[in-house]
Amino acid sequence: MPSIQDMSDAIKHECGIALIRLLKPLSYYQEKYGTPYYGINKLYLLMEKQHNRGQDGAGIATIKFDVKPGNRYISRYRAMGSSAVAEIFEYVQKKFAAVNKAYPEESKDTQWLKDNVSFTGEVLLGHLRYGTHGKNSIESCHPFLRQNNWMSRNLVVAGNFNMTNVDELLQQLYDLGQHPKEQADTVTVLEKIGHFLDEENQKLFDKFKQDGYSNIEISAQIAKNIDVAKILTRSAKTWDGGYTIAGIFGHGDAFVMRDPAGIRPAFYYQDDEVLVVASERPVIQTAFNIPLGAVKEIKPGHALIAKKDGTVSEEMFRQPVEQMSCSFERIYFSRGSDADIYQERKSLGKLLIPQVLKSINNDIKNTVFSFIPNTAEVSYYGMMEGINQHVRDCQKEVLLNRTDKISDEELNEVLDLKPRFEKLNVKDAKLRTFITQDADRQDMVQHVYDTTYGIVNDHEDTIVAIDDSIVRGTTLKQSILTILDRLHPKKIVIVSSAPQIRYPDCYGIDMSRMSEFVAFEAAISLLRKNGLAHIIDEVYQKCLASTTMPKDQVENYVKAIYEPFTDDQISQEISRIVKPHNLNAELEVVFQTLDNLHIACPNHKGDWYFSGNYPTPGGNKVVNRAFMNWMEGKNVRAYFSS
Numbered sequence: 001m002p003s004i005q006d007m008s009d010a011i012k013h014e015c016g017i018a019l020i021r022l023l024k025p026l027s028y029y030q031e032k033y034g035t036p037y038y039g040i041n042k043l044y045l046l047m048e049k050q051h052n053r054g055q056d057g058a059g060i061a062t063i064k065f066d067v068k069p070g071n072r073y074i075s076r077y078r079a080m081g082s083s084a085v086a087e088i089f090e091y092v093q094k095k096f097a098a099v100n101k102a103y104p105e106e107s108k109d110t111q112w113l114k115d116n117v118s119f120t121g122e123v124l125l126g127h128l129r130y131g132t133h134g135k136n137s138i139e140s141c142h143p144f145l146r147q148n149n150w151m152s153r154n155l156v157v158a159g160n161f162n163m164t165n166v167d168e169l170l171q172q173l174y175d176l177g178q179h180p181k182e183q184a185d186t187v188t189v190l191e192k193i194g195h196f197l198d199e200e201n202q203k204l205f206d207k208f209k210q211d212g213y214s215n216i217e218i219s220a221q222i223a224k225n226i227d228v229a230k231i232l233t234r235s236a237k238t239w240d241g242g243y244t245i246a247g248i249f250g251h252g253d254a255f256v257m258r259d260p261a262g263i264r265p266a267f268y269y270q271d272d273e274v275l276v277v278a279s280e281r282p283v284i285q286t287a288f289n290i291p292l293g294a295v296k297e298i299k300p301g302h303a304l305i306a307k308k309d310g311t312v313s314e315e316m317f318r319q320p321v322e323q324m325s326c327s328f329e330r331i332y333f334s335r336g337s338d339a340d341i342y343q344e345r346k347s348l349g350k351l352l353i354p355q356v357l358k359s360i361n362n363d364i365k366n367t368v369f370s371f372i373p374n375t376a377e378v379s380y381y382g383m384m385e386g387i388n389q390h391v392r393d394c395q396k397e398v399l400l401n402r403t404d405k406i407s408d409e410e411l412n413e414v415l416d417l418k419p420r421f422e423k424l425n426v427k428d429a430k431l432r433t434f435i436t437q438d439a440d441r442q443d444m445v446q447h448v449y450d451t452t453y454g455i456v457n458d459h460e461d462t463i464v465a466i467d468d469s470i471v472r473g474t475t476l477k478q479s480i481l482t483i484l485d486r487l488h489p490k491k492i493v494i495v496s497s498a499p500q501i502r503y504p505d506c507y508g509i510d511m512s513r514m515s516e517f518v519a520f521e522a523a524i525s526l527l528r529k530n531g532l533a534h535i536i537d538e539v540y541q542k543c544l545a546s547t548t549m550p551k552d553q554v555e556n557y558v559k560a561i562y563e564p565f566t567d568d569q570i571s572q573e574i575s576r577i578v579k580p581h582n583l584n585a586e587l588e589v590v591f592q593t594l595d596n597l598h599i600a601c602p603n604h605k606g607d608w609y610f611s612g613n614y615p616t617p618g619g620n621k622v623v624n625r626a627f628m629n630w631m632e633g634k635n636v637r638a639y640f641s642s
Contacts, residue, residue, distance in 0.1 A: 015142070015160040017266075018046035018126040018283075019246045021254055021275040021306045026110035026120065028273070036110045037096060039124050039274075042287055044089045046276070047126045049283035051085055057129035057141040058084035060092075061156045062121035064114055065252050065308065074154060074250065075118035078141040085128070092119050123254050123306075125246055127158035144186060146194045152222045153201050154250025157190050160264050160279055161243030164506045164618025165551065168238065189235075189245060196234045197249065200226055223251035228305045229315040232257055236318055240551070240618035242326070242507025244279065244298075252308035261615040262300030262323040263507045263606055265334075269295050275306050282337040292339055324606040324615035326507070327597060331498045332375060332468050342378055347600040348497040348592060349382025349466060353390060355590050356383070359493045360462050364391060364417060368456055368489075370424040372467040372480060379497040380466050387419045422455050424487070425465060425480065456487040463489045463585075469498035470589065471511075473518035473578040481587065482580050491586040494578075499592045499610040500570060502562060506614070506622035514558075514630040522573035523561045535560055540631045543624035551617040558627045559612045567591065 022029070022039050029038035043060060059078035067073035079087040099117050100107045107113060114120045127142035142158035170188055176195060201222055208218045232255065242263030246256045256277045258266045268277040269284050278284050281295045298304050301320035306312045330341050331348065360367045369387060371380035398414050399406070406414075456463060463484055470476065476494060484492055500519040505511040514520050527533055542557040562570065575589040594610055608614045612623065629635070 016047075016050040016128040016279040017158055017160055017244060017246050017256070017277070018043055018050065018128075018279075019254065019256055019275075019277040020046070020124040021312075022122045022124075022273075023275060023310050024273055026114055026122075030110050036113050036120065039122075040089075040092060040119055042274075042276070043124045043126050044085075045287040046278050046283055047085050047089075047128060049286055050128055050278065050280055056080065056082070056084075057138075058088055058127060059129070059141045059143050059158070060088055060119075060124065060126045061143040061145070061158075061248070062119050062125070063123045063156065063248050063250065063252060064121035067115075071115070072118065073121070073151075074145065074147075074156065075121065076143060076145055076156070077119075078138055078143075080138060080141065084141075095119070123248050123252060125156060125158055125248055125254075127246075140186075142186070144190045146190055148250070150201065151219065151250040152226060153194075153198060155190065155194050155197055156248040156250075157186075157193065157245065158247075159186075159189065159243055159245035161189070161241055161245055161259075162505075162507050163188065163239055163241035163243070164616060164622050165238070165240040168240075172238065189239075189243075193231065193235045193247060196231045199234075200231050223253075223308060226251075226253060228253050228255055228307070229303060229317055232303050232317040240616045242616075246277065254306045255303045256298060257303035257317060258298045258300055259507075260301035260318045260321050261606070262320070262325045263615060265325065265329060266298040266304075267295050268298060268304055270312055275304075275312055277304060280334055280338065282339075286337075321615070322605075323603075324608075325604040326606040327601045327604045328469075328498065328505075328606075328609050330601050330604055344601050344604075345378035345468075345497070346382030346385065348597070349379035349384075350386040351596040351600055352383060352466070352495055352497065352590070352592060353386035355593075356387075356464055356493070356495060357390065359588050359590055360464065360491075363462065364419055366457070366460055366490075367462045367464055368420045368422050368424065370422055370463065370465045372425050372465055372494075376466050376468040376497065379468060383466055383495075384419070384421055387421075391417055391419055420455075422452065424452050424455065424463065424484065426451065451483045451487060453487065456489050458488040459490055461489050462491040462493060463487070464493045464495060466495040466497060468496070469501060470494070470496045470518065470574070470578075470591070471501050472516055473574065477578045477580055481578065481583055485580075485583050485585050489585045491588065492583075494587070494589045496589070496591045499594050499597055499607075500567065500574075501609050503556070503558065503609055503612045503623050504626045505609060506619050511609070512622065512626055513635065514626050515635070518574050518577055519570055520561070522570045522577055523565060525577070526565050526569065526573050527561065530564070532564055535564070536631075539627060543628050546621070546624055551621045554617065554620045554624065556612045556614065556620045556623050558623050561627075567593070 020039050020043055026036045030036045035041065047058065057078065057080045059076065061074065061076040064073040077088050077091055095118065125143055129141050143156045146155040148154050166188060204222045204225055205218055208221045213221060236257065241259065243259045244256065244264040244266040248254045256266055258264065265279055266277060267281040267284055268275065269288060269290060276284055276288065284295050285292065299314060299320065300323055301316055301318040302314050303317050304314050330344050334341050369383065371377055395414055395417065481492060501517050502519045504513060524536065527535055539557050539560050546554045546557065571589055571591055575587050578589065579587045594607065597607060597610065606615060608619060614620055614623065
């Protein structure tokens with residue numbers, strides 16, 4: 001039987017996209033905004049404001065309209081590392097500065113710039129990469145480019161996605177006679193769209209050839225008449241996954257498509273100057289200084305299509321299903337400056353109050369409330385609101401419902417009851433860069449977090465610290481709890497604003513291995529302790545048998561691992577697992593309930609991390625494969641069958 005491997009607590013962010021379509025000539029932006037580089041400057045803003053989504057690579061691509069044959073019209077630049085965005089735009093800006101210096105007069109002419117300088121196109125696409133299981137290399141950074149001498153056959157693609165049925169999609173490419181260079185969902189998406197783009201081009205070529213057009217005339221006719229929605233419909237027919245995919249055809253048509261369940265987010269804004277699309281709503285608001293209501297969401301199963309002639313439409317390419325937008329996106333991955341997400345995170349903190357009060361026996365006086373930086377800060381504000389409301393209610397109860405006169409001493413005691421909200425945890429980000437060698441890691445990781453001394457009363461106070469989520473629990477065990485224990489509290493309560501993360505993601509985030517989840521470790525431990533280890537083998541056999549079944553008949557058999565136990569039992573076992581052996585304080589770990597998650601995020605029902613209810617058939621296939629990989633000791637991606 002395999003053991004649970006010790007892994008980092010860090011969750012890899014999903015990727016982010018940014019697309020800009022300039023709807024006016026470059027000269028317009030030069031005259032109105034004083035710069036011909038308006039588009040590239042806005043692209044930089046959109047990407048930097050989404051920087052949390054891309055930590056190990058980034059890339060941009062631009063396409064120019066109506067360029068004479070023999071001249072480059074597609075520009076692309078990609079970079080690796082946490083400073084990839086800055087590196088890319090420094091490269092572009094240096095190029096612009098060199099041109100302005102060498103050609104001071106010519107560079108005032110926007111047409112000359114377009115004819116002679118790269119990254120001055122009308123369509124601009126940016127991508128922020130956070131790798132999942134793929135190699136961290138330039139080749140794995142989006143945008144991807146499929147080149148052809150025919151302008152309308154060129155394709156640039158970037159996306160935020162994972163496909164659950166990569167095996168199936170690859171086989172379809174083989175059946176078409178293609179020979180993809182690697183097994184990756186990015187390749188399957190690029191080549192699938194590329195194949196139907198080629199077919200559409202050929203069909204139109206044959207039609208206009210028959211009508212007597214010359215080859216040069218045909219190229220223009222293809223560009224004008226190409227049916228983007230049809231290409232996307234045919235391409236995405238068998239895709240199973242969560243995705244927001246942006247693409248540009250070489251002649252200038254652009255699109256952004258969103259999966260039928262709306263798993264991955266996509267927002268857009270359009271006026272008479274520009275069309276802009278991004279993974280997060282507030283970045284559009286900030287970059288273009290527009291109100292909340294001006295930003296729209298691309299509908300699930302639809303593609304936002306911008307034709308070269310400037311026509312913009314939203315067209316269905318797959319029948320939408322029940323919307324299952326990812327709730328974990330709201331809790332953790334988004335920046336949180338979105339108006340709705342901010343309130344949802346506060347609500348998550350507030351809804352935990354009954355559980356928190358129970359864990360401290362309602363002893364507000366001897367409790368210090370805090371949070372674990374940085375993403376838990378907003379839910380902490382919600383917890384503060386809830387605790388303050390509770391104290392006020394208690395004060396009203398005492399003062400309004402007494403039949404006898406209250407003494408001054410008692411009155412002062414009631415009125416003096418004030419919750420203690422303090423910043424106890426300080427994240428020392430600079431230190432993390434030194435944690436490289438395994439030999440040094442254990443000692444160094446203990447000091448990733450520091451604490452504030454002199455606030456907690458020795459052996460009297462309870463510390464309540466809220467976190468956004470608890471995945472592996474390693475950082476808790478190795479750093480946070482150890483450092484908090486130095487304050488000598490009577491008890492430490494760690495509160496997760498998210499429910500127990502029990503199941504892998506398969507739609508865009510690096511969480512496809514069962515060994516990553518302390519909740520899974522706890523359930524396995526409880527099964528073995530309670531003489532129920534046979535369930536582990538039974539689940540494995542069911543998963544094994546399901547590999548030959550049609551995916552729409554496959555169930556999530558891993559749910560059986562958790563079924564014998566209550567949420568509280570699993571939470572108690574998690575408390576035991578993450579407790580350092582030398583911790584002196586009592587420890588309790590409290591998790592958000594699934595019901596409260598739905599109350600806080602009513603319009604984002606995608607809860608498969610917590611419930612195991614996947615919105616696509618491929619999700620069940622992936623979770624079963626992930627369990628099999630764990631049983632077989634394979635630390636690999638669960639998207640492939642081997």
